Amino acid sequence: MLQQVMFRYMLEGHTASEEGKLAWVTSGFPVEIPQAMGVTSSYPEQYAAVVGSEKVGPTVCGFAEELGYSQELCSYARSGIGSVLHPDDSPLNGLPPPQALLACNNICGTVLRWYDAVSELTEAPVFLLDTPPLDDGQSAHHMRYVKSGIHKLVDFLSKHFGTELEEGRLREVAELSTQAISLWTQCLEACKKRPSPLNCADRFLAMAPVVSMRGTDHIVEYYQALLDEVNHRVREGVGAIRDERIRLLWDNIPPWFNIFKFFNGLAKRGVVFPADTYTHAWSGSISGDDLFESVATIYSNVYLNKGLDAKVDKMCELIEDYNLDGFILFSVRSCKRYSLGQMVSKELVSERTGVPGVIIEGDMVDSRLFNEAQIQTRIDALLEMLL
Amino acid sequence: MTQKPKYGIGLDLGSTSTKAMLIDRERRVLGSHLLPTGASAVGAAERCLEAIAIQAPIDVSRSITISTGYGRSVIESADRNITEITCHSVGVNHLNPDIRLLIDVGGQDSKVIRIGAKGRPEDFELNDKCSAGTGRFLEVMAGVLEVPLKDFGNLALGSTDPCEISNTCTVFAESEVIGHIGAGKRAEDIAAGIHASMAAKIASLSKRIRSTGPLGLTGGVALNPAFVHYLSIELGEDIWVPEEPQMTGALGAAILALDEGD
Numbered sequence: 137m138l139q140q141v142m143f144r145y146m147l148e149g150h151t152a153s154e155e156g157k158l159a160w161v162t163s164g165f166p167v168e169i170p171q172a173m174g175v176t177s178s179y180p181e182q183y184a185a186v187v188g189s190e191k192v193g194p195t196v197c198g199f200a201e202e203l204g205y206s207q208e209l210c211s212y213a214r215s216g217i218g219s220v221l222h223p224d225d226s227p228l229n230g231l232p233p234p235q236a237l238l239a240c241n242n243i244c245g246t247v248l249r250w251y252d253a254v255s256e257l258t259e260a261p262v263f264l265l266d267t268p269p270l271d272d273g274q275s276a277h278h279m280r281y282v283k284s285g286i287h288k289l290v291d292f293l294s295k296h297f298g299t300e301l302e303e304g305r306l307r308e309v310a311e312l313s314t315q316a317i318s319l320w321t322q323c324l325e326a327c328k329k330r331p332s333p334l335n336c337a338d339r340f341l342a343m344a345p346v347v348s349m350r351g352t353d354h355i356v357e358y359y360q361a362l363l364d365e366v367n368h369r370v371r372e373g374v375g376a377i378r379d380e381r382i383r384l385l386w387d388n389i390p391p392w393f394n395i396f397k398f399f400n401g402l403a404k405r406g407v408v409f410p411a412d413t414y415t416h417a418w419s420g421s422i423s424g425d426d427l428f429e430s431v432a433t434i435y436s437n438v439y440l441n442k443g444l445d446a447k448v449d450k451m452c453e454l455i456e457d458y459n460l461d462g463f464i465l466f467s468v469r470s471c472k473r474y475s476l477g478q479m480v481s482k483e484l485v486s487e488r489t490g491v492p493g494v495i496i497e498g499d500m501v502d503s504r505l506f507n508e509a510q511i512q513t514r515i516d517a518l519l520e521m522l523l
Numbered sequence: 524m525t526q527k528p529k530y531g532i533g534l535d536l537g538s539t540s541t542k543a544m545l546i547d548r549e550r551r552v553l554g555s556h557l558l559p560t561g562a563s564a565v566g567a568a569e570r571c572l573e574a575i576a577i578q579a580p581i582d583v584s585r586s587i588t589i590s591t592g593y594g595r596s597v598i599e600s601a602d603r604n605i606t607e608i609t610c611h612s613v614g615v616n617h618l619n620p621d622i623r624l625l626i627d628v629g630g631q632d633s634k635v636i637r638i639g640a641k642g643r644p645e646d647f648e649l650n651d652k653c654s655a656g657t658g659r660f661l662e663v664m665a666g667v668l669e670v671p672l673k674d675f676g677n678l679a680l681g682s683t684d685p686c687e688i689s690n691t692c693t694v695f696a697e698s699e700v701i702g703h704i705g706a707g708k709r710a711e712d713i714a715a716g717i718h719a720s721m722a723a724k725i726a727s728l729s730k731r732i733r734s735t736g737p738l739g740l741t742g743g744v745a746l747n748p749a750f751v752h753y754l755s756i757e758l759g760e761d762i763w764v765p766e767e768p769q770m771t772g773a774l775g776a777a778i779l780a781l782d783e784g785d
Contacts, residue, residue: 492645513606513649521643521645
């Protein structure tokens with residue numbers, strides 16, 4: 137079913153591109169707005185995850201490096217730029233060509249420069265929804281600022297795509313988005329049970345529709361089916377892995393090129409990951425009288441747009457709620473926004489929860505940065521502390 | 524094995540040297556051997572085992588072997604493998620149960636481990652990405668100064684005016700050392716600067732692990748008196764060094780082998 141949903145996503149992207157109605161968006165962009173205005177979205181970040189999974193990260197990133205982009209630049213950005221430069225040599229022949237590039241910097245600042253670079257190559261204009269990082273809650277002026285950005289987004293889409301926003305349609309889309317997110321959240325929360333019905337790789341794959349197709353009706357069906365299956369597993373006591381002995385938290389994007397080998401290898405040793413900070417990032421329901429205010433609140437308050445304290449709080453909460461024995465912080469070379477502060481986080485989380493953790497280093501797409509032996513030693517040592 | 528093992532064998536396959544240790548149930552050391560790992564970890568392990576078999580001929584069927592170190596998983600004759608983090612903690616705890624923070628500086632990596640009251644690791648940090656915090660740094664620098672590695676520490680202790688080595692990268696520090704040689708600085712002072720620079724780097728790694736309690740140093744670099752001296756200054760603490768600082772990983776593995784059989 138997941139395959140069908142994702143196949144449909146690709147087909148709809150190509151159709152929209154041919155009709156001149158495709159926007160590329162960042163993963164934290166309020167897609168409910170373009171969706172309600174009849175503009176279809178494609179996700180370069182998700183595409184980069186496909187590049188990683190296909191194990192061609194070094195090749196596709198290499199296309200961008202040949203143009204002069206540094207290996208220090210995010211591998212999602214390098215994959216995105218690389219695949220635009222050489223679509224025929226990239227998985228799925230690249231993403232369908234966009235007519236607009238919609239970036240929201242709630243996940244990082246790199247996305248803007250990345251989309252600028254793609255704009256130079258595709259001539260699609262960039263729209264930035266600016267959501268300055270929050271430290272201690274969202275102030276009234278922050279809210280006003282982001283809300284005005286959403287009004288500008290509507291103007292931009294209206295002019296560029298010749299479309300309008302009707303409040304009734306936005307309410308429908310918001311409701312569908314809320315339904316999908318609510319079902320997804322229930323799937324995640326079912327993992328509090330022992331044994332956990334889902335492992336990390338399961339969630340990283342199953343989250344694809346909620347990332348890329350929020351606001352559509354068919355993904356509500358998909359998440360309902362997933363929840364039914366998860367609930368069935370919980371009732372029958374069927375775990376995601378055979379013999380659950382250690383429950384760990386995962387922090388950050390996974391190494392896509394190694395996702396099954398990595399998590400299945402640990403599963404054979406009785407290690408399951410009932411929770412992670414990444415797949416829990418899509419939450420929150422757009423509702424209330426003022427939908428723009430609701431959108432501005434949800435998209436400003438995403439995990440990566442808040443300070444280190446909020447990250448530490450979230451990790452501690454997951455460790456306690458999901459009854460976890462330890463944690464693995466994946467320091468992703470590409471994703472500075474996610475990885476910065478992990479050393480301090482490790483200390484604080486251990487101190488507050490009393491469980492040990494370990495930092496491993498690597499990358500989500502660029503397999504050249506992933507040293508298995510070094511990672512193995514760190515994880516083995518953590519497991520020895522727990523067994 | 525139906526009977527409890529009489530002997531524990533620990534095999535520590537480090538990147539630079541391979542160590543083996545044989546102990547009995549009373550934790551007495553019956554045999555130990557160390558040699559360079561070279562191109563084959565398996566070959567080095569076999570030669571180490573042969574050496575301890577000569578030192579103490581035992582009934583191998585009554586022993587359990589645990590391998591550790593970066594080559595731990597390639598030894599088929601080992602009953603199990605355990606990381607060097609756990610083995611060093613157990614080995615050091617056996618020799619000195621008071622030690623709470625262990626710094627191990629090996630040939631190609633360095634680690635800092637907080638040891639709990641039961642002798643098991645509670646937290647750790649590893650540096651296995653940068654050679655400047657490892658024995659390799661001193662080896663390269665001793666080569667530049669044309670001093671045998673075993674004499675390098677004593678040479679540094681003869682310094683009266685240590686040079687400043689600001690670079691924290693082995694390759695660039697080498698250029699800096701060559702610059703000092705060119706400027707006519709004394710070998711003793713350059714050597715002291717090299718040791719101080721590496722001690723600062725290791726001290727910074729060790730500060731990442733919060734710990735209160737006595738500090739121990741193991742690994743081949745612990746045999747270097749100048750490194751111990753500068754690290755002690757950098758951390759402002761006395762440092763305990765076991766008699767055979769390279770053997771604690773193998774010792775810990777041997778102890779864990781006996782525990783395994785219990």
